[in-house]
Amino acid sequence: MYVAPYFILFRIHRAALEARRKCRTWHYVLWSVLAGILAGAMIAFGVTLVTAFWLVGLWWLAIPLGALMVLPVVLPPLIRHALVPLGLTRVTYWAARFSRPGADAPAYGACCAAWAFAHAPKPAAEVWLAQQREARIPLGDAEVVVTALMAAGKGDADTCRMLLRSVAMLVEDHPVVRELAGEWLAVDCAERGAWRELHEFSDTHRWPATPLGFFLEGVAARQLNLEGAPSQLELLVRFLFAPHRRATAALYDEAVKVQPAPAPQGDPETPATELDDAPTPLPRAVATHLMFGNGDPTAARLAATVRAWDAALADGTTHSWLARRALELDAPLGAVDRALREVAGAVTEELARAADRGRLGAPPSHGPVGDALARKLRHGRLDALETGFTRWSKRRLDGATRAAIDEWREFIALQAAYADAVNAGGLELRRLAFPHAFSTGSNMAAWLWNTRHEYALSHAISKWLLSEALIVGDTEAIELGHRNCRLDVVTRLGSVPGDVDN
Amino acid sequence: MIVDNPFFVLGLSPEASRIEIEREAQKLLGMLELDFADAKAYQTPLGPQPRTPEAVRAAVAALRDPYRRLVAELWARNAPPPRTVPRTETPTTSSRVGLRRSLGWRP
Numbered sequence: 001m002y003v004a005p006y007f008i009l010f011r012i013h014r015a016a017l018e019a020r021r022k023c024r025t026w027h028y029v030l031w032s033v034l035a036g037i038l039a040g041a042m043i044a045f046g047v048t049l050v051t052a053f054w055l056v057g058l059w060w061l062a063i064p065l066g067a068l069m070v071l072p073v074v075l076p077p078l079i080r081h082a083l084v085p086l087g088l089t090r091v092t093y094w095a096a097r098f099s100r101p102g103a104d105a106p107a108y109g110a111c112c113a114a115w116a117f118a119h120a121p122k123p124a125a126e127v128w129l130a131q132q133r134e135a136r137i138p139l140g141d142a143e144v145v146v147t148a149l150m151a152a153g154k155g156d157a158d159t160c161r162m163l164l165r166s167v168a169m170l171v172e173d174h175p176v177v178r179e180l181a182g183e184w185l186a187v188d189c190a191e192r193g194a195w196r197e198l199h200e201f202s203d204t205h206r207w208p209a210t211p212l213g214f215f216l217e218g219v220a221a222r223q224l225n226l227e228g229a230p231s232q233l234e235l236l237v238r239f240l241f242a243p244h245r246r247a248t249a250a251l252y253d254e255a256v257k258v259q260p261a262p263a264p265q266g267d268p269e270t271p272a273t274e275l276d277d278a279p280t281p282l283p284r285a286v287a288t289h290l291m292f293g294n295g296d297p298t299a300a301r302l303a304a305t306v307r308a309w310d311a312a313l314a315d316g317t318t319h320s321w322l323a324r325r326a327l328e329l330d331a332p333l334g335a336v337d338r339a340l341r342e343v344a345g346a347v348t349e350e351l352a353r354a355a356d357r358g359r360l361g362a363p364p365s366h367g368p369v370g371d372a373l374a375r376k377l378r379h380g381r382l383d384a385l386e387t388g389f390t391r392w393s394k395r396r397l398d399g400a401t402r403a404a405i406d407e408w409r410e411f412i413a414l415q416a417a418y419a420d421a422v423n424a425g426g427l428e429l430r431r432l433a434f435p436h437a438f439s440t441g442s443n444m445a446a447w448l449w450n451t452r453h454e455y456a457l458s459h460a461i462s463k464w465l466l467s468e469a470l471i472v473g474d475t476e477a478i479e480l481g482h483r484n485c486r487l488d489v490v491t492r493l494g495s496v497p498g499d500v501d502n
Numbered sequence: 503m504i505v506d507n508p509f510f511v512l513g514l515s516p517e518a519s520r521i522e523i524e525r526e527a528q529k530l531l532g533m534l535e536l537d538f539a540d541a542k543a544y545q546t547p548l549g550p551q552p553r554t555p556e557a558v559r560a561a562v563a564a565l566r567d568p569y570r571r572l573v574a575e576l577w578a579r580n581a582p583p584p585r586t587v588p589r590t591e592t593p594t595t596s597s598r599v600g601l602r603r604s605l606g607w608r609p
Contacts, residue, residue: 322576
């Protein structure tokens, strides 16, 4: 009876946090303030009750009561600021479980433990964490986040990023786990200066924001000069609510100094200096090519380089100069065409390597370089894709069973390869690649559902196949996809109703 | 294409005659044999590159072949002027190395 007000406060506190997760407006601040006041009230109530019990001589009751009432409130900041930086994997696991993060506390516990592991990776802790993860069947968002943070602990930021992004495809949804994943991704974007990416991924439904993530999203909006970006006062409030203020102060200062940028003139990524001075297309193409090789490969720079080469190699001045010079040098018959082919081939090889490195698609330019580059990228990626899908399906036929997380990693790697290939070849290549992806993917999805009982994983594959089927207009695949995606998905948080729009 | 272009390796303009090419190659080979510091690098539009006797011999051989000279001229004539300083990586001004770490995340 004495603890009833505490539980009422606890419920309202939890409801305030839940409400906060669903918004990214000024309501976020209001819910945060309310949650803070309620947390303070819970601590005050707990301390008062413990003191009262202690004074009447019930100290043996006061100690566990104190732990039960005060610890859940103080544990989240304790985990972030003390246990995780110390790398105490198991202690963090139990502390996170005890902080009562909602249904399926072990999921949050394992994620926080992986976070702590990332700070001080030890082989024994890795084995223990892997055991915790493997024991949890079927695979859900928490297991993917655990694996991602373990990869981060080994310094593999790319794998961590890829796995955390893939969480958005899974229907199992632990809000506290998604908060952690979203924060890592937001911090990662901030470190890389990828403000556009951070802004695009700030989706309320998939990634509820932590105070730090919410602040970084505000910084991104200011940096991009977006309409609806937070005002200076609003950003200050977000800054004050976020942890690690010493580290975020520089970001805040930078964001408030951002002035609205003037409207861009022309293509901002196409280098204008030097090139515009070039009198004929060929020197222009060589200069563009060298500048492209000198910086980070981007789609716009690649397109500009390919356009410049196509113009240069089709230019009459280039042909007439080559013909005259071939005569002067007494070059063999056909030297002009051969030289042009050789230049186009060498340029295409170099640009294809850069495009693969930067995961860029072929630009829509038609000419000796544009067409050859498109062909090369399309064939290379289609071949790699078919090999990958064949390997995936062969393993199922061989009866080789891997851990569910490895199946997931294989799928997202193939999906990324598919996206690259489609990016390079457009709808034409998508139509070529889809039948192979569909036959392998739907068989794998059925096997994972029926034999492995990996429902969330299977559902994610079916959803992806359905979205691709809709793009290429494959009616048979659409029908099957609809049937598969309508099945209810069993997760640790209960059954998620099947819905093609999930 | 650019870095190992015979004209850049020999430090000659694309208009150089066959005699000039032979004479320059002999001179460079002699200087390299005597370990002259000036001969150990050549300038290209992508910055200085190390010069070796093998590269010099390969450049002369390429320029003796009319077809290969045609291709080498095509590149050398249209390339921007050579740079005397090595190429530096373009700094990514917006990236903040170590921010993840200072915000409590790894790696």
